[in-house]
Amino acid sequence: MDKINVGIIGLGTVGTGTAKVIIENADVISNKLGCELVVKRAADMDLDRDRGLDFGEGVLTNDANAVITDPDISIIVELIGGTTIAKDFVTEALRNGKHVVTANKALLSIHGREIFALAREKGLTVGFEAAVGGGIPCLKALKEGLSANRIESIYGIINGTANYILTKMTEEGGDFDEVLADASARGYAEADPSNDVDGNDTVHKLALLMDIAYGTVVDLDDIYMEGIRNINPIDIDFAHGFGYVIKLLAVTKLNGDEVEARVHPTMIPGNHPLASVDGVYNAVFINGDVVGSTMYYGHGAGMMATASAVVADVVDIARDIHAKAPNRITPFGWVDSALKDIKIASMDELELPYYLRFLVVDKPGVLSTISGLLGENNISISSVVQPEREEGTLVPLVIVTHTAREKELRSAVSQIEELEVVSGETVILRIEEQLGGTE
Amino acid sequence: MDKINVGIIGLGTVGTGTAKVIIENADVISNKLGCELVVKRAADMDLDRDRGLDFGEGVLTNDANAVITDPDISIIVELIGGTTIAKDFVTEALRNGKHVVTANKALLSIHGREIFALAREKGLTVGFEAAVGGGIPCLKALKEGLSANRIESIYGIINGTANYILTKMTEEGGDFDEVLADASARGYAEADPSNDVDGNDTVHKLALLMDIAYGTVVDLDDIYMEGIRNINPIDIDFAHGFGYVIKLLAVTKLNGDEVEARVHPTMIPGNHPLASVDGVYNAVFINGDVVGSTMYYGHGAGMMATASAVVADVVDIARDIHAKAPNRITPFGWVDSALKDIKIASMDELELPYYLRFLVVDKPGVLSTISGLLGENNISISSVVQPEREEGTLVPLVIVTHTAREKELRSAVSQIEELEVVSGETVILRIEEQLGGTE
Numbered sequence: 095m096d097k098i099n100v101g102i103i104g105l106g107t108v109g110t111g112t113a114k115v116i117i118e119n120a121d122v123i124s125n126k127l128g129c130e131l132v133v134k135r136a137a138d139m140d141l142d143r144d145r146g147l148d149f150g151e152g153v154l155t156n157d158a159n160a161v162i163t164d165p166d167i168s169i170i171v172e173l174i175g176g177t178t179i180a181k182d183f184v185t186e187a188l189r190n191g192k193h194v195v196t197a198n199k200a201l202l203s204i205h206g207r208e209i210f211a212l213a214r215e216k217g218l219t220v221g222f223e224a225a226v227g228g229g230i231p232c233l234k235a236l237k238e239g240l241s242a243n244r245i246e247s248i249y250g251i252i253n254g255t256a257n258y259i260l261t262k263m264t265e266e267g268g269d270f271d272e273v274l275a276d277a278s279a280r281g282y283a284e285a286d287p288s289n290d291v292d293g294n295d296t297v298h299k300l301a302l303l304m305d306i307a308y309g310t311v312v313d314l315d316d317i318y319m320e321g322i323r324n325i326n327p328i329d330i331d332f333a334h335g336f337g338y339v340i341k342l343l344a345v346t347k348l349n350g351d352e353v354e355a356r357v358h359p360t361m362i363p364g365n366h367p368l369a370s371v372d373g374v375y376n377a378v379f380i381n382g383d384v385v386g387s388t389m390y391y392g393h394g395a396g397m398m399a400t401a402s403a404v405v406a407d408v409v410d411i412a413r414d415i416h417a418k419a420p421n422r423i424t425p426f427g428w429v430d431s432a433l434k435d436i437k438i439a440s441m442d443e444l445e446l447p448y449y450l451r452f453l454v455v456d457k458p459g460v461l462s463t464i465s466g467l468l469g470e471n472n473i474s475i476s477s478v479v480q481p482e483r484e485e486g487t488l489v490p491l492v493i494v495t496h497t498a499r500e501k502e503l504r505s506a507v508s509q510i511e512e513l514e515v516v517s518g519e520t521v522i523l524r525i526e527e528q529l530g531g532t533e
Numbered sequence: 534m535d536k537i538n539v540g541i542i543g544l545g546t547v548g549t550g551t552a553k554v555i556i557e558n559a560d561v562i563s564n565k566l567g568c569e570l571v572v573k574r575a576a577d578m579d580l581d582r583d584r585g586l587d588f589g590e591g592v593l594t595n596d597a598n599a600v601i602t603d604p605d606i607s608i609i610v611e612l613i614g615g616t617t618i619a620k621d622f623v624t625e626a627l628r629n630g631k632h633v634v635t636a637n638k639a640l641l642s643i644h645g646r647e648i649f650a651l652a653r654e655k656g657l658t659v660g661f662e663a664a665v666g667g668g669i670p671c672l673k674a675l676k677e678g679l680s681a682n683r684i685e686s687i688y689g690i691i692n693g694t695a696n697y698i699l700t701k702m703t704e705e706g707g708d709f710d711e712v713l714a715d716a717s718a719r720g721y722a723e724a725d726p727s728n729d730v731d732g733n734d735t736v737h738k739l740a741l742l743m744d745i746a747y748g749t750v751v752d753l754d755d756i757y758m759e760g761i762r763n764i765n766p767i768d769i770d771f772a773h774g775f776g777y778v779i780k781l782l783a784v785t786k787l788n789g790d791e792v793e794a795r796v797h798p799t800m801i802p803g804n805h806p807l808a809s810v811d812g813v814y815n816a817v818f819i820n821g822d823v824v825g826s827t828m829y830y831g832h833g834a835g836m837m838a839t840a841s842a843v844v845a846d847v848v849d850i851a852r853d854i855h856a857k858a859p860n861r862i863t864p865f866g867w868v869d870s871a872l873k874d875i876k877i878a879s880m881d882e883l884e885l886p887y888y889l890r891f892l893v894v895d896k897p898g899v900l901s902t903i904s905g906l907l908g909e910n911n912i913s914i915s916s917v918v919q920p921e922r923e924e925g926t927l928v929p930l931v932i933v934t935h936t937a938r939e940k941e942l943r944s945a946v947s948q949i950e951e952l953e954v955v956s957g958e959t960v961i962l963r964i965e966e967q968l969g970g971t972e
Contacts, residue, residue, distance in 0.1 A: 115681050115823050125748060125871035126680050132754060221676070229824035231678020238677075239662070239670020241565050242554050242844035309564060370809055382553050385668035385841035389832035392824060402824035405681035419858035426948060432564035 096129035098412045099296065101161035104174035105138035106153075108197055108224070109521060111401030112171055116408070120391075122468040124198035127409055130411055131418050135161040157350040162187045163238075169257050169411050171197040171404060177204050178265045188212045188220075193420070195407040197224035197400055208312050210425055218426045219414065220406030226299040229399030230392035231406060232378040236306050237427035243382030246309035249529055250344040250363075253298045253375035255290035256322050256396040258282045260340060260359075261372040264330050270323055280372060281335070292321035293357045300344035306503060307346065308353060308436050309428035311358060315437040329451060329521055332492050333361050339369045352439040355385075360406055361449055361525040368529065380409065387530035412464065442501035444524075447476065449494050451521040452510065456489045460515050464491065467513075471506035488517055494525070535568035537851045540631075542601035542622050543575035543613030544593075547636055547663070549584045550840030551610055555847070556586060564847055568855050574600040580648060597602040602624045608850050610843060611635040616643050620885035627651045627659075633670070634846040636663035637837055642737035646750050649864055651804050652774035658853065659864045660846030663737040668838030668870035669831035670845060671817040674948055675745050676866035682821030684746035688801075688968055691738045693813035694722045694729035695761050699779055699798075700811040705768050709753055709762055731760035732781065732796045737782035742817070746785065747792060747875050748867035755877040759797035768890060768960055769929050771918060775888075777964065778808045784965065787882050791878040800888055800964040803943060807968065881964075886915065890960040891949065895928045896920075899954050903930065906952075910945035912937040927956055933964070 095284060100116065102109050116123065116133050123131050136149060137158040155161065162170060162183060170187040180201050185208075188193050198203065202222055213220045221234045227250070236245070251257050255277065262273045274291065277283040286343060289295045297319050301312040322342050333340050334510050338361035348355040362369055367389050371377040374396025375517070381387050393399035414422050424430065454460050465475055481493040495503070506522050535646065541548050555562065555572050562570050575588060576597040594600065599610060599623060609626040611633060619640050623899065624635050624647075633652070637739065641661055643649065653661045662672045666689075673682070690696050694716065701712045713730065716722040719784050728734045736758050740751040761781050772779050777800035786793040800809055804826050810816040815833025820826050832838035853861050893899050904914055929962040934942070946959050 119683060119823065121679055122683050123681060126867050230827055231674045234673065234678045235670045235829075238849060239673045239845055240841065241848045242562060242841050244558060244561055325750040338669055365809070367806070367809060370806060371802070382841065384558065384837050384844070386832045386835075386838055388669055388829070390827070390829060392673075392827035398823050402679065402681050402821065405823070406678050409680045410677060413861055414856075414858070417853075417856075417858035417861040419853070419856035419861060422856040423850055424857060424863070428565050429567040465735055522573075 096416065097132055098129055098169070098415055099132050099134035099167045100169045100171060100408055101134060101164060101167040102136040102171045102173065102397065103158045103161055104172065105136055105145060106173065106402065107397045107502060108400045108402065109136070109173035110147065112173065113149065113189070115401045115405045118415070123405070123409060126415065129367065129412065134167050135164055137161045147214065152221050154526060158183055159189050159466045162190055162192065163411055167192060167201055168415055169193045169195060169408055171408065172198060172493065173404070177201050181205050184209060185212060188216050189217055191301060193219045193411045194222070194410065195220070195221040195404055198405060199225040199295065199298040199302060201300040203314055206305065210311070214424060214430055217421050219411050219420065221411055222302065222404035222425070223407050224400045226302050227376045227378055228392065228394040228396060228513055229378060229402040231377065232390040232393070233302070233306060233405065235388070236303065236380060239383050241427065242382065242386070243384045243528070245348065246381045246383055247347040247530070248303050248307060249368060249369060249379040249526065250300065250342070251341050252344055252373045252394060253290050253296045253342060254376060255283045255287060256296070256342040257376070258320060258374050259291065260342060261325060261470045263325065264339060267327050269327065272326060273332060276525065286521040286522065289406035291323055294318040296342060296344050297359045300355065303344070304353065304355060304395070305344050306426045309426055309432050309433055310436045312355065315532055316355060318356035318358065318441050318521065321419055322359050324521070325359055326521065332451065333449070336477065336494060338362060339363050339364050340523065341368065343526065347440060352437045353396040354439045354444065356441065361523055362529060363527065366529055380392065381530045402472055419442070445497050447495055447527060448503055449523040449525055450492070452491045453488050453493045453517045455481045455515040455517070456485055458489055459514065461491065463515070464510050467507050468493070471502040473503055473506055534625040535569055535855065536571055537608070537854055538571050538606045539610060539847055540574035540599045540606040540607045541575040541610045541612065542571060542600055543611065544575055544584060545612065545842065546836045547839045548575070548577070548612035549586065550754040550836040551612065551843045552588065553586055554837070554840045554844045562848060566851055568851065569647050570847065570851055573606055574603055576600045590938065593942055597622055599629065602629055606631060607854055608632045610847065611637060612843070615754055615916045616640050620644050620825060624646055624651060627655050627657055630655060630657065630946060632658045632850045634660040634843055634850065636661070636843060638664040638734065638737040638741060642740040643752055643777070649750070652864060656860050658850050658859065660850055661741065661864070662846050663839045665741050666815045666829065667819055667831065667833040667835060668841040669817065669829045669833070671829040672741070672745060673743065674827070674829055679819065679821050679824055679827070680866065683824055685788065685820045687742050687746060687783070688807060688818040689739065689742060690780050690807060690810045691783055691833060692729050692735045692818050693779060693815060694726060695735070695817070696810065696887065697783060698730065699761060699764065702764065702766055703778060706766055709764060720742060730824055732741060732758040733918040735783050735796045739785060739794065742783070742790065743785050743794060745865045748865055748871050749875045751794065755794060757795035757797065757880050761798050763960070764798055765960065768962065771890065772888070774890035775916065775933060776803050777801060778803050780807065782965065783872065785864065788878060789824055791876045793883065794879045795880065798962060800962055801968060802966065805968055807966070817868065819934070820969045832898065855893060855943055883938050883939040886934055886936055886964040886966060887942055888964055889931070889946065891930045892956045893930045894928050894954040894956070895922045895924055895926055896954065900930065902952060903932070903949050906948050907945050907954065909936070910941040912945055918954070929955045
């Protein structure tokens with residue numbers, strides 16, 4: 095039986111999981127692939143740790159370059175993370191004629207132009223299914239399963255840490271800081287959680303989804319980002335009262351020649367399939383002009399789930415090699431000549447319903463003044479909640495608007511915040527009502 | 534630019550949708566494929582109907598054989614349905630060296646052995662993504678996205694008509710017959726609904742899912758089938774009280790060397806992602822040994838959703854042709870030599886919790902007698918509900934059991950039905966508690 099050799103750079107959690115799958119599910123894989131898949135070399139700085147795996151003689155090394163330059167290896171799996179050394183290794187692997195598989199969304203979303211151009215030049219594939227949605231084969235669905243479609247919109251819950259925190263806050267109450275501390279203690283949040291809770295990781299993943307959806311290379315700076323640190327249990331409760339749940343959502347929508355690209359906490363209808371994607375689960379909800387609404391759900395992270403996606407990419411590339419068609423499909427699924435720049439819509443032009451929570455002095459006329467200022471800015475009100483009053487004290491005033499333009503909304507809020515009866519900063523949350531998939 | 538020619542047999546709803554996508558999304562498709570995809574011929578008995586499409590000169594014909602034998606056509610799309618003429622056309626297309634794409638689950642699940650063997654012999658592909666889950670790229674996920682996994686279980690809501698009826702019965706009440714009549718009036722059920730509501734269609738689709746999951750060709754007779762005609766609103770209500778919803782579920786589970794294979798109405802926990810798959814939506818929930826739980830959701834039928842899957846298959850095959858690798862992947866994703874027969878577990882050996890509803894005379898001692906007979910058959914009780922009593926009248930007695938063996942359960946129920954205080958037939962519903970995906 096033929097043999098296709100794989101080299102792994104980085105034997106941390108996912109790297110070890112990847113080796114484990116290739117070794118322990120060798121029978122399943124070769125029965126599908128028609129040839130043997132072998133971990134020929136695997137590099138890590140720390141070779142002393144027991145990984146509970148029999149790699150075989152001479153496989154482990156602490157010299158990554160020995161793996162990358164091994165002439166018998168066809169596919170390099172990069173799982174060290176980060177955007178510096180990882181970039182060197184990936185670039186070097188491509189220069190050496192190796193296909194690359196990686197779970198590194200930061201690397202690809204920051205240095206994608208360079209890396210994908212090099213892969214193109216060399217006629218090689220870069221597989222990155224594991225970079226978005228962990229084990230969920232959502233990129234394959236977008237790239238191949240929906241190939242007949244113009245992608246109209248994508249809504250993703252694609253950061254497990256943020257989703258775990260919001261789920262806990264929703265189910266059990268508790269402030270963001272408390273729940274984050276608990277998540278850290280359980281290993282669901284990293285020592286420095288900012289990449290997850292401030293939205294960076296979600297932005298990286300959204301960029302890759304957009305690259306495939308539209309056939310482009312998105313600049314990260316073009317994606318609006320807002321994290322979940324300011325989500326307050328009181329807003330979760332008010333949301334619930336209006337029939338919404340709050341999720342950190344990655345959103346992209348095609349509007350004529352422009353696309354929206356944004357990551358922010360979002361209120362979505364409680365009966366939408368995304369609303370019940372809880373805890374560390376992820377889901378990507380995709381609307382295509384032909385297929386309508388589809389959703390892909392599963393573990394967004396973790397040793398084995400991520401390894402499942404990594405090995406699926408390796409098997410795909412191995413199939414191409416085995417069939418002597420190494421260029422069968424490009425990394426984004428679009429031919430090179432079709433790649434184009436796309437214009438990202440300005441956030442000012444965004445049109446959505448909004449949830450606003452003001453802190454106001456409870457006295458007659460306040461609601462009328464505030465609603466007047468909203469009206470002057472073309473914003474009409476859908477609902478108002480004013481909890482029971484103790485005249486003269488500070489109380490929350492919650493307003494849900496009909497569809498409004500973000501620029502006008504921000505202008506109205508600035509004017510309202512200047513009122514003497516309004517105290518502190520207004521909470522503004524965007525509402526996505528029309529996600530599709532429930533008609 | 535290169536050109537790959539497609540022939541369509543059958544311009545009914547899905548056939549017309551398929552032509553529409555290939556013609557109207559030609560730019561998207563060629564930008565992904567790197568060559569043009571052209572509907573060169575399309576055959577239908579009725580050419581007078583206006584399909585709202587410009588097929589171009591000489592494309593339409595009422596002679597299917599002219600399409601199948603056209604030397605310039607590489608891919609034949611069969612969308613006439615049924616298992617007789619469709620079989621002849623598919624077989625003939627393969628004999629003529631054409632790849633085949635079809636949405637015909639009945640054809641493939643009944644004549645699969647013969648058709649796939651012929652495709653193998655000829656080195657051709659048979660694409661059938663559209664046969665299961667309509668537009669949802671679930672077969673691709675199973676075949677390619679989860680290729681590193683041993684598939685442990687699949688739970689599918691894969692018949693839109695049955696799911697629409699159960700959803701309406703759950704949301705709005707009403708008997709099966711009433712709701713079915715309403716579904717027919719709305720075009721969600723066919724004139725003869727038996728294929729959908731009695732489970733045949735779901736069995737056909739489960740067979741195809743199992744073929745791919747396990748690398749086998751399942752015989753339809755081996756799959757247990759029970760439809761939804763006997764579902765009563767009272768059972769939906771009781772289910773709700775226990776925290777369950779009732780869905781027509783396709784189930785397969787790997788148990789050692791055997792697999793379970795069954796289609797029946799099933800109680801599932803109300804908080805499971807499958808529980809909120811409502812109306813005409815479908816979902817396939819797949820557990821793999823590496824990835825854990827994943828779910829694929831979308832429109833299970835309809836003109837355009839199904840066309841999306843058909844054209845995705847056509848694009849996949851066109852990519853293979855374009856890359857000169859027409860045998861890159863087999864129809865089930867397993868190499869021929871790995872295909873094997875698998876043993877289907879006997880329903881007698883099934884072990885699940887059960888929901889039982891007896892109609893009993895309300896008098897002292899009845900519960901004790903019934904629970905005694907259950908106990909004698911090794912069945913222990915988890916919950917009992919006995920609605921308010923009017924001594925001497927017939928009342929429902931609902932019992933939910935702990936995990937029991939189906940054979941012992943059936944034997945206990947037979948004994949109970951012989952009691953004088955028990956009237957009519959017992960309602961027995963299986964409960965799936967451990968679907969995965971909510972931990």
